[in-house]
Amino acid sequence: MHYRVQKCLTLLTRSYSKSQSLIKMSLNEAKKIAAFKAVDQWVKPNTAIGVGSGSTVVFAVERLSQRVKNEGLHVVCIPTSFQARQLIVENGLELGDLDRNPHLDCAIDGADEVDANMVLIKGGGGCMLQEKIVASCAENLIIIADYTKNSKKLGEQYKKGIPIEVTPMAYVPIKKRIENTFGGSLNLRMAVSKAGPCITDNSNFVLDWQFDEKKDYDWDSVNKELLQIPGVVETGLFVNMAKKVYFGMKDGSVKEQK
Structure with a gap:
């Protein structure tokens, strides 16, 4: 048996x-x-x-x-x-x-x-x-x-959030400002097989924004506002x-x- x-x-x-x-x-x-x-x-x-x-x-x-x-x-x-x-x-x-x-x-x-x-x-x-x-x-x-x-809607299938490339010295104030303005949470992307954060080809950090999926965002407006924040280099939008x-x-x- x-x-x-x-x-x-x-x-x-x-x-x-x-x-x-x-x-x-x-x-x-x-x-x-x-x-x-x-x-x-x-x-x-x-x-x-x-x-x-x-x-x-x-x-x-x-x-x-x-x-x-x-x-x-x-x-x-x-x-x-x-x-x-x-x-x-x-x-x-x-x-x-x-x-x-x-x-x-x-x-x-x-x-x-x-x-x-x-x-x-x-x-x-x-x-x-x-x-x-x-x-x-x-x-x-x-x-x-x-x-x-x-x-149909962003966040429906991709759950890792919207990447935002930022200058290293500003990642903490940028994180707090986005969370206070748009909601959700941001996490500093960490490297794999290396201690510390992920570094882009341009020597910057990446913040992954877990936005509030229940909200209806105007992504064009959000993207423009994000790019106005000092220290934000570019967004993944x-x-x-x-x-x-x-x-x-x-x-x-x-x-x-x-």
């Missing part, structure tokens, strides 16, 4: 592990189909493009590299982070910068969440300042994501910036939102 119970438990464990693996593969496949479709539709020959940060962008760079090799496509890639720069270099793509390419045809980037009004939360990887600079130089900001990033979003869905289709 004991043997049969043990055998059943072993089979259940294997089945659970397999299902978790399939879920992970499903998310990666969703990211991939969204990324491939966006690159195929928006990247044109002889242009400069912004290359974003995050796990979904890995697939965009993969597709871009394929097109360069297969079609002889010539594009200059402007990175939004150290990670993006490494992806560009490792895939043999042409690396550029905003000094020589101040105007971009498009920027392809990921997002942590997208609401029904095309407001984005970005910065889960701590790269929102450079991401927003590159996006602002692009004729079209194209967002690629899997279905878990698709929400991208308002009125995205041209189109591609969501890779569970069923293998790609949902387009604009």
